[in-house]
Amino acid sequence: MKHPSKSPGRLLLAGLVATLPLGGMAAAQEITIVREVDSNNYDPQKSVARAAAEGLFMMGDTLVSLEPDMQTVSDGLAHKWDVSEDGRTYTFHLKDGVTFCDGKEMTAEDVVYSIKRWVDPETKSPVAWRAGDVKDVVALDDKTVEYQLEEPFSELLYQLTQSFGTIVDKDNVEALGEDFGISGFNGTGPYCWESWTPRDKLVMTRHEGYDWGPSFYDNDGAPHMAKITWQVVPEENTRTVALLTGQSQVTQYIPAIAIDQMNQAPSVEVQRSDEAFWTYFMGFKINKESVSDPVARAAMNLAVNQEALAEDLMFGKVEPAYSYVSQGALDWNEDLDDDLLRYDPERAKKMLDEAGWKVGEDGVREKDGIKLQPTAYVFAGSTWQKVSEFVQAELLKVGIDLEIQAFDATVAWGKLATQEFDVFGMSFPYVSSGDALNLYFRSENMPTPNRMNWDDEETDMLLDKGKTALDDETRADAYGEVLKKVHEAAVWLPLYHEPMFITHTAEMEPVVPHNNYGAGLYKGLDLKFKE
């Protein structure tokens, strides 16, 4: 009796489908994509928002690109690249005939400028580390770039597929100054910047003559769509209805609750990809009294029924998570598979009892005057509200009283950089285990994104080893070791892995979900109306 099959709401939906306008904008080759949030800007080196990546993947290009399997690096602006034996020098050979939207030719100098802008301390890029320890980037000739590193960086190619490595136009950056990525953006991508109204819509038009897209796309020419409007619709039911009524043609932001109904509606199709690598978790600030005991943290892991969370709250549309990164991610340590903490509330209670956490009069466990009453900071909004309340209820059953404080996204990031909380809720995209571990577990990344204050020399050493490894095995071993360490210490409570669902109207050709940085439509080259 979990999923109501007949309810007034369903009738409402059926009614909406019946009144669907046929054809829509098919003739015009224009589509509207609805999404939940906007970005603060579209400056590739400065914004870390998924919403920025969504726009930038379409309006710009990177040296290399990532296939939908999230493993294979493919061509981008470079058609070919060589890596020196010591892993410190990458030579990129650029494609011919690449132009910016304003018609200017893209050369090696633009690549040099973009990468240098990324790592320049002046830029204050929050993701400069993703470019590796850059020694220098030089243009050997108009079409060849040499990328020199101080230390080998095993993940460099993956990182270069991210929107942060988007090649920008120096003249455009200098002309717009502070307004770069706000009032305009001149890129080499399949679509060109037309206009942006923050928190409302981003409009882009076809880049005529574009034929340098990644080879894994069937479409090797310019995009089929003449115009794309990214419309921000914060309310999830409104997005659902927008798809059903043809006001929007594509979106990846349909709530889990509506996926089944969308699947059944004849006017829309749903595409699913499990290689999304987007994980939801709660992290513990391990030097805080209420969560400093690894036994208590492990017990919290055992107390929460991720399967019920995935089934009941997310309607079976997500994968329950017991690992900190997807078990399908590159360099996942398979030895850990059997030791992952799975739902077992009785064992949780026993562990807490044995560790001396006794249930007090108010039903909350305590030990040496410290109560198991951690404060959690989460994002306001329906997802974290649901998820954190679920976790709260589960923990209460074993005598742990989680206090939830939700903050609007505009203040949450600031709050999450403080030392005020004991637990925090977060979700994040990654391309590999190493990507996730380097982001969260390096001591130099305290207090954020290493909000757990995980300060461990051996971890830092192993992460360096993995990062600078020259062969796959060394890298996998080093990262596998770190994974083991952090899982054993139970520094996180993993909740679920979110697959990618792309919902589009039936008038469109099936869209292959791409998962890079959670931007499901990636370069938008396969967006096409059926003929």
Next chain:
Amino acid sequence: MTIPADIENTPPRRQAWWRALMRDPSAAVSMIVLALFVLGAVLAPLIAPHDPFEGTRSVMQPPVWAERGDWTYILGTDGQGRDILSRLLYGTRLTLLIGLLSVGIGGFIGSFLGLLSAFYPRLSPFVMRFADVMLSFPAILLGLALVAIFGPGALPVIIALSIATVPDSARIARSIALSVMQQEYIEAGRAIGLSDTAVFTRYLVRNSISAIMIFMSLRFGQIILIGAALSFLGLGARPPAAELGMMASQGRDFILFAPHIAFIPSLTIFIIVLAANITGDALRDVLDPRMRS
């Protein structure tokens, strides 16, 4: 001092207005409805059929009258599998408490300031300008600011709503008190040499109080609505506490598939506010001498 016999034989005033109130059917129904909600709220721990905070795996159960509904969960369950009826009882409790406390605290402070400024006309410009400044500040905005300082919870909401009630009640109390101050008995009181305190408490307060109370009862509905709105925005009650506005807000996610989760608490807010307003109106009709024909 002896009481003249004919006064002793007339029915007490209270009985008279009570009868008048009960003669108005809409007022009578409203008061019964309000009384039932208050009773339900007070007895919530005793009569709630389930734990209002503990989730179960039967999520989004429809209410009993819908197809597939059953008597285990009379009003169905919410997105976390919690019994809506139990949450409704607890939620009404918090909602009424927020309303009562805010109107009580804010109304007391405001009326006191208003009466004082009518009694001492020299204070009047200060109090009234202060009230004007406060009135230009929307209660929701004030709530947002306080929540930003204290973090979400019922307390900042109560403080914000109390503050928002002060200027209105100060103005109303002052206007009522000004007309009372014109009465001859005030002059008589002063003439027989009563102290300021005695004139203030025995004559002014006692003769203004019923009119002020009418205003408060009308204000009550409004405050509940604003309180629910703040909770709807996620500023009021902190989870897992139940509050009607918050329940409506949580139900919003399910509105296309299980509309009862949002509809039931919203309807409850509607009924409580409507009943409070009708009762307030009726009280005014009965108690306000100017409305009596």
